[in-house]
Amino acid sequence: MIRLVIVDDDAMVRTGLRLILGGEPDLDLVGEAGDGRQAMGVIADLRPDVVLMDIRMPGQDGLTTTELLLARPDPPRILVLTTFDADDLVLRALRLGAGGFLLKDTPPPKMIEAIRAVARGEPVLSPSVTHQVIAAATGGYEPRSPQARRELDRLTEREREVAIEVARGSSNAEIAVRLHMSVATVKANVTRIFAKLGTDNRVHVAMRVRDAGLL
Incomplete structure (x- = not known):
């Protein structure tokens, strides 16, 4: 069973993700948070395997939250969710060690497959934007x-x-x-x-x- 926490400031997005993931027998949605600060406590208490992390949030954003989480002992895998396919914040999250990122409009079967892959330690990128992200991520080198x-x-x-x-x-x-x-x-x-x-x-x-x- 893969334990999941959703972190997104949009309640409708969280509801949609619950509907997508709720019927999968190997996925256990154990909690959610509406911002990064709340997420820190929720994740510390529930110790999920994978966190679905929105990057753009008011207050403590997903980038800061990702960095703080990955600095902890035995951190969860972070799967970034975004509406932007080459968002600089997403690229920075990948450099910090996030397990990958998906667009929020990724078809449900692909999103479920990606969560399972990240839980196995196989970082993933949304197939439709893989090349753009890699090119942008390496552009400063x-x-x-x-x-x-x-x-x-x-x-x-x-x-x-x-x-x-x-x-x-x-x-x-x-x-x-x-x-x-x-x-x-x-x-x-x-x-x-x-x-x-x-x-x-x-x-x-x-x-x-x-x-x-x-x-």
Whole structure:
């Protein structure tokens, strides 16, 4: 059972999410909050596995809340929900270590699938905006950075191929098909890539791949 908390200042959004998620047998919506400050207490009390986090909220916004939550021991996974596909605040949240982000108009089956993936430790991006987000997130970096190339040199040839597919926004299943591997083998490669690059976030892998000039 995946324990969830919704953080959004719009009561209608929270109601809609309850309706979308309420019928799933493996999702347990244990609480919600209308702003970041309230969320800190709710999450401390309920200890959810995944938090659906709105970024733009009055008072303590979702970015500040994400940063504070991820600084705690054993933090929940953060899945950012937004109406903007290249919002600077969303990109900053990803850099802080948020598990991914989805547009609020993501179809319910895709949203449910994304929550399950994030709970498994597989960060996700909304498929419709993956390339825009990665491009914007890496826009401030020096292209073909020597540091990024040195980091990518730690990977084997196969791991590098997987890393490039990750940077393209491919899911593990899509990588398996394109590179003629099993999904389990892809997951093992992604785990090794994370370890070698010192991250647990697919977006950070994408940043390094782009900075190294491999995409």
